[in-house]
Amino acid sequence: MAEKPQPVRVLYCGVCGLPAEYCEFGPDFDKCKPWLRQNAPHLYPDLLNDAKEKDVDKAAEQLQAVGISGAGDGGGEGSSANSGSTSGSKQEEVKRLPGGKIKKKEKQEVVIEKIVRNKRKCVTVVKGLELFGIKLSDASKKLGKKFATGASVVKGPTDKEQIDVQGDIAYDIVEFLTETWPDVPESAIFFIEDGRKVAAA
Amino acid sequence: MFKKFSFEDISAQNQVKASVQRKIRQSIADEYPGLEPLLDDLLPKKSPLIVAKCQNHLNLVVMNNVPLFFNVRDGPYMPTLRLLHQYPDIMKKFQVDRGAIKFVLAGANIMCPGLTSPGGALNDEVLEETPVAIMAEGKEHALAIGFTKLPAKDIRTVNKGIGVDNMHYLNDGLWKMERLE
Numbered sequence: 001m002a003e004k005p006q007p008v009r010v011l012y013c014g015v016c017g018l019p020a021e022y023c024e025f026g027p028d029f030d031k032c033k034p035w036l037r038q039n040a041p042h043l044y045p046d047l048l049n050d051a052k053e054k055d056v057d058k059a060a061e062q063l064q065a066v067g068i069s070g071a072g073d074g075g076g077e078g079s080s081a082n083s084g085s086t087s088g089s090k091q092e093e094v095k096r097l098p099g100g101k102i103k104k105k106e107k108q109e110v111v112i113e114k115i116v117r118n119k120r121k122c123v124t125v126v127k128g129l130e131l132f133g134i135k136l137s138d139a140s141k142k143l144g145k146k147f148a149t150g151a152s153v154v155k156g157p158t159d160k161e162q163i164d165v166q167g168d169i170a171y172d173i174v175e176f177l178t179e180t181w182p183d184v185p186e187s188a189i190f191f192i193e194d195g196r197k198v199a200a201a
Numbered sequence: 202m203f204k205k206f207s208f209e210d211i212s213a214q215n216q217v218k219a220s221v222q223r224k225i226r227q228s229i230a231d232e233y234p235g236l237e238p239l240l241d242d243l244l245p246k247k248s249p250l251i252v253a254k255c256q257n258h259l260n261l262v263v264m265n266n267v268p269l270f271f272n273v274r275d276g277p278y279m280p281t282l283r284l285l286h287q288y289p290d291i292m293k294k295f296q297v298d299r300g301a302i303k304f305v306l307a308g309a310n311i312m313c314p315g316l317t318s319p320g321g322a323l324n325d326e327v328l329e330e331t332p333v334a335i336m337a338e339g340k341e342h343a344l345a346i347g348f349t350k351l352p353a354k355d356i357r358t359v360n361k362g363i364g365v366d367n368m369h370y371l372n373d374g375l376w377k378m379e380r381l382e
C-alpha cells in the first residue's frame with residue numbers, strides 16, 4: 001500500500017484568493033499589497049524595501065485608501081492616481097476583465113432552454129424574467145394558463161429562481177412573452193441550443 | 202474552457218449510481234496512481250458522488266459540494282487546481298517561463314517556446330493528449346492544468362505554436378467556483 005501523502009498547505013491571498021505568489025499577476029496587485037506585507041513578506045521582499053525607502057506609514061495609508069475607494073463607492077480616482085506610479089497599462093488591462101464580466105451579468109435577457117426528460121417528456125426552462133421587473137410567480141401562472149400546462153417557479157442550480165414549464169413550448173413562447181410584457185424586447189430573448197446561445201429574433 | 206464558466210453553465214447535477222461511482226474512481230486511480238491512497242478520503246464510497254453536467258460536454262465530479270475533478274466527454278479526469286495544490290505530485294509537470302504567466306492566466310493555450318526557453322521545463326515522458334500540471338518559473342504552485350497536444354519531445358523539436366491546451370487556470374470560472382451550492 002502506498003503511503004498517504006499529506007496535503008500541502010498553500011498560502012492563498014486574503015484579498016484576491018490566488019496563491020499569494022501569484023498576486024503580482026492577479027486582478028489588482030495594489031489591493032493585495034497591504035495583506036501581502038503582513039502575511040507574505042518573504043514572497044515580495046521588494047514590497048517591504050519599497051515601503052521602507054518611502055515613508056512606511058504614508059504608503060500604507062495610501063494603499064488603504066485605494067482599497068476602500070475601490071471596494072466601496074467605486075471611486076476610480078484613488079486607484080488610477082496610484083497606479084500611474086507602478087504600471088498604468090497593466091492595470092488598465094486587468095480592470096477591463098472584471099468590468100466586462102459585471103456587465104454581462106447585469107445584461108437584461110431572457111434565456112429559454114428545452115430540457116428533455118426521459119424520451120418524450122420535456123421541460124422548457126425560462127430564466128431571467130425577473131431582470132425585467134416581472135414577478136416570477138405571476139409569470140409562471142400566466143404561462144401555465146396560456147399553454148395549459150404545469151408551470152412552477154423553481155430554484156435553478158445557482159439558487160437563482162427560474163420558471164419550469166412542462167412540455168415543449170419553446171417556439172410559441174417568444175410571441176407570448178413579448179405580447180404579455182412589452183418591456184421584454186424580442187432581441188433580449190435567447191435560446192440554448194446544443195449548448196450554444198442563439199438569439200430568438 | 203472555464204474562461205466564462207459560472208453556475209449558469211451547469212445544466213444538471215445528478216447523484217451517480219454506485220457502479221458509475223466505482224468507474225469514476227477507477228479511472229481517476231488509473232490516471233493518478235499517486236492519488237490512490239487518498240481516494241477513500243476524497244471520494245468516500247459511502248458518500249453520494251455528484252456529477253454536474255455542463256455546456257460543451259464538460260462534467261464536474263463533485264463531492265460534498267466541492268468540485269474535485271473534471272473531464273470532457275469520456276476524456277481523462279483532471280483535478281481542479283485547488284486539489285492539485287494540495288497534492289502537487291499526482292500529475293506530471295511542465296513549467297512555463299515567467300513571461301508566459303500572464304498569458305496563461307488570461308486563458309491562452311501554452312505555446313511551445315514558453316516551455317522550451319531557459320525558464321521553462323518539460324517532462325520528456327509525457328505523451329500527447331495527457332493531462333499535465335503547468336508550473337511557472339520562480340513559483341512554487343501550479344497555475345494551470347493543461348492537456349498536451351504534442352508529446353513533450355515534439356514540443357521541444359517543433360518549438361512553435363500551441364503545445365498544450367489550457368484547460369483550467371487560476372482565477373477562471375472553475376477556480377472561482379470553490380463550492381457548488
Ligand SMILES: [Zn+2]
Pocket residue numbers: 013014015016017018020023026032
Ligand atoms: Zn492577492
